[in-house]
Amino acid sequence: MGTLFLSHRGESDDAPENTLEAFQLAMERDSDGIELDLRLTADKQVICFHDETLERIAQVPLAVADQPLAELLKYHDIPLFAEALALLGENKHLQIEMKGAPTILPFARQILDEFPGRNRFSISSFEKDTIRQAADHFPDLPRVLLTDLRREFGRFPAPAEVVKLLAPLQCGISFKADFAADREFVQELHRAGLRVVCWGVSSDELGLAMAAAGVDALTCNHAVALRQKHFDMK
Numbered sequence: 001m002g003t004l005f006l007s008h009r010g011e012s013d014d015a016p017e018n019t020l021e022a023f024q025l026a027m028e029r030d031s032d033g034i035e036l037d038l039r040l041t042a043d044k045q046v047i048c049f050h051d052e053t054l055e056r057i058a059q060v061p062l063a064v065a066d067q068p069l070a071e072l073l074k075y076h077d078i079p080l081f082a083e084a085l086a087l088l089g090e091n092k093h094l095q096i097e098m099k100g101a102p103t104i105l106p107f108a109r110q111i112l113d114e115f116p117g118r119n120r121f122s123i124s125s126f127e128k129d130t131i132r133q134a135a136d137h138f139p140d141l142p143r144v145l146l147t148d149l150r151r152e153f154g155r156f157p158a159p160a161e162v163v164k165l166l167a168p169l170q171c172g173i174s175f176k177a178d179f180a181a182d183r184e185f186v187q188e189l190h191r192a193g194l195r196v197v198c199w200g201v202s203s204d205e206l207g208l209a210m211a212a213a214g215v216d217a218l219t220c221n222h223a224v225a226l227r228q229k230h231f232d233m234k
Contacts, residue, residue: 003210004032004093004217005227008199009050013221016057018048020079023087029224032217033093033120035199038081040104043068046081046111050099065100082111091120095174095197095219097146098125098134105130105137112138122195124174131169142195143171149178156180159188166194176200177210177218186214204229 010022011029018036026034037050041064054060058075072078088094098104112118122142123134131145145166150156152165162173172195175181181198189196197217201207204226210218211230220226 003215003230005211005223005230006033006035006093006095006217006219007031007223008035008201008219008221009037010034011222011224016077018050018079019077020083020087023079023084026223027087027089027092030089031092031224032227033095034084034088035095035097035124035219036081036084037097037099038104038108039064039099040101040107041069041072042066043070044107045069046104046107047072048079048081048084052100081108082114085111085115090117093120093122093217094118095122095124095144095217098123098127098130102127102130102133105133109137122197124197128169131171135170143169144174144195144197145169145171146174146199148176148200150176159185159192162189163192163194172196172216174199177202177206179206179209181210181213181215183213190214201226208233 007026009017011025012022015022015025023034036048038046039049054062054075060075123138124144124146125131126146131143134143174197177198177200186196196215198210198215199219201218201220207220207226208230
C-alpha cells in the first residue's frame with residue numbers, strides 16, 4: 001500500500017481549518033482521509049479545534065478548556081467530534097490528534113465506542129504522557145508520537161535513535177517533514193515495526209519527497225491535489 005494523503009484539519013487551504021466545511025470538502029474530493037485536532041471544553045464536550053485559545057481563529061483571548069461549548073460558539077463555528085465522524089466516508093482514514101491534558105481520552109473514547117467502524121483510525125499527540133495513556137483507552141488503535149526530530153535531538157537523528165525514543169511508548173512516529181528522511185531512513189523504521197507518518201509539509205516538493213521515501217501517511221492542507229501530483233510523477 002502506498003502513502004496515504006490525509007487532509008490536514010480537512011482540506012484547509014480551501015476551507016476554514018477543523019470545520020465541517022473543510023471535512024466535507026475532503027470527502028467530496030475523495031481524500032484518503034482526514035487529520036483533525038480534539039480538545040475538551042469546560043463542560044466536557046469533545047470538539048475539533050487546534051489552538052489553546054480562540055485568539056488566532058476568532059481574535060478572542062478565550063481559553064478553550066475554560067469555557068463551555070455554548071460560549072465558544074458565540075465566536076466561532078466549532079464542530080463536535082461526533083459531527084466530524086458523521087461526515088467521514090466509508091473506508092476513509094482518520095488521524096486524531098489529542099490536544100490538551102490526557103483527561104480528554106475517556107471522553108473521546110466514549111464517542112468512538114459508539115462509532116460503528118474505526119479500523120482505519122489512529123491516535124497522535126505531541127505529549128508523551130497522552131500517547132502512553134492512550135494505549136489503555138484505545139488498545140485497538142495505532143498511536144504515533146508527533147515530534148520535530150531536529151528539535152528533539154538537536155539534529156536529524158539516525159533511525160536507531162528514533163527507535164530508542166519510541167521504545168518506552170510502544171508507538172510509531174509522526175515527524176516534521178524533512179528532506180533528510182530518505183527511503184533508507186523510513187525503511188529502517190519500518191523494519192523496526194514502526195508506523196511512519198509526517199506532518200509540516202511546507203511545500204509540494206517536500207511532500208512529494210516524503211511520499212517517495214515511503215512514509216505510511218502524510219498530512220497536507222491540500223492533500224488531494226498533492227496526491228494527484230504524486231500519481232502524475234509515476
